[in-house]
Amino acid sequence: MSKILVGLKRVIDYNVRVRVKPDGSGVVTDGVKMSINPFDEIALEEALRIKEKGGATEVVVASIGPADAQQQLRTGLAMGADRAILVQADAPLEPLAAARVFLKLIEREQPQIVLLGKQGIDDDNNQTGQMLAALWNRPQATFASKVELAGATARVTREVDAGLETIEIDLPAVITTDLRLNEPRYVKLPEIMKAKKKPLDTLTLGDLGVDATPQFKVTHYAPPPPRQKGIMVKDVGELVATLKQKGLIQ
Amino acid sequence: MTKVLVIAEHAGGKLNPATAKCVSCARAIEGAEIHVAVLAADASEVASQAAQLEGVARVLKVEHAANAEPLAAVLAPQIVALAGDYTHLLAPSTTFGKDLMPRVAALLGVGQLSDIMTVERPYRFRRPIYAGNAIITVEAPSDRKLVATVRTASFQAAPNGGNAEIQAVQLNVELPTHTRFVERSAAATGRPDLQTAARVVSGGRALGSEEGFKLIYSLADKLGAAVGASRAAVDAGYAPNDLQVGQTGKIIAPELYIAVGISGAIQHLTGIKDARTIVAINKDPEAPIFEVADIGLVGDLFEVLPELERQLG
């Protein structure tokens, strides 16, 4: 029985233009569309493909978040996951606490691979997978754009600043996904119906014995500084003249 | 006492310029004594480059055959062994630093702060979230080590002019063998490096093909510029992945950024917020890129680019 555990975070949809509240206390979330973090959707797609090729027997999705994160888990089940776990947490967790939760889930589920998105597009931290691998004392293959399994090892191609890097890791391990790993499938209506019958368990942080007290304090949210209004030029001649005048080209 | 350890990023015996930017961030931490750690198979060249950075008091040279390639699982326990009485551990927010520092932090049992853009106080920082749509002020506890990555586009490189002492350090740490380097394919282009270039020409989906994308290379070469790309252009295979600019690609701060046939999605814009001058060439006058462009030209790139090259002489 080889299992893959996938993390699905509920985040503001990537198409939403996120706005800071006027009093600087946070970002506007009321009435805003929520979705699965795009990197996590890619992680789930990869897990499903591995299972479909016979590389795993079960795909379990887990989300740490509010009760509403069930929606994202249901979507994950409709995509093809076998089972879902909601770890209910009303306040957002810092990555270290999230990693501690996943470590507890690993102890319960004994997965061969944990697939997570490389970053959440909400706080853009890019930490949880690496922290989990450290706590688990297992390999990490971050920013994956290709995953090839070979028995007890995996070959992972990673998107790094210099280009592409390939590493070989022993399993079990944590793999975090980059955008070009795959294109997630669309969910079809019958699957949404079927997904309603798949098991979704709810746990609390207390059940898992994880202390999620944050270490950092966010004291203020500000909108990014605006850029100065630019100018429009009518043709290439004017563009070149403007660039020269600004000393940007000779 | 405030002591900062900067983890050097390097390849092929050369210190990555991101490290000098990290040192600048460290210098913004009041009263900090700054050390740089170079972990390598043979660290001498890189260590002497790091020793020249202004503001660096000491360079720690950690040499081990296992450090030939920067594998986070191998480096992290060594950095933990070095961490001693350092109050702050910093690395650039490059794929190297992002891979490594969370692993270091977790081994130390502390959280990690990503993408420092401003140091307000030794334990108060600003950083972007939501692809740069919000900037948060974060306070960290001063009774724990602060492990962080530095948003390099927010800092100038520390200049040369220093002469730090170089100290070889022997660590007695068991290193894992569960993670093995296989290969790295980096396109040697002979062009300026995207992350440090003063000028960048970037192409989007509108280039239409790998062949079409040659227009971007050609203009870039004329300007001595680096080449960048939108995600759509990379996904479509017109340009390699290491050219992607944006939230999940590279965050850059050139003097001049020319965006050609790029719509200006928020995930792209977050990568170019610190560019001094943004030029946009797009045939759609409503394209969001024009909202951030300093100079905009509405036109068909397939006509504009050849004409632009001609006029540049």
Ligand SMILES: Cc1cc2nc3c(=O)[nH]c(=O)nc-3n(C[C@H](O)[C@H](O)[C@H](O)COP(=O)(O)OP(=O)(O)OC[C@H]3O[C@@H](n4cnc5c(N)ncnc54)[C@H](O)[C@@H]3O)c2cc1C
């Ligand atoms: C989680 C996530 C992360 C992402 N990260 C990134 C990232 O790091 N970087 C990034 O770039 N994107 C990123 N994206 C994708 C982003 O949302 C956009 O889809 C992408 O930037 C669009 O690329 P584009 O501007 O080239 O293509 P399009 O949006 O298709 O724009 C093409 C533009 O070309 C113009 N055009 C067409 N023909 C011509 C012509 N002949 N002459 C002139 N102009 C023409 C059009 O008017 C249009 O504005 C991310 C998305 C997600 C969900």
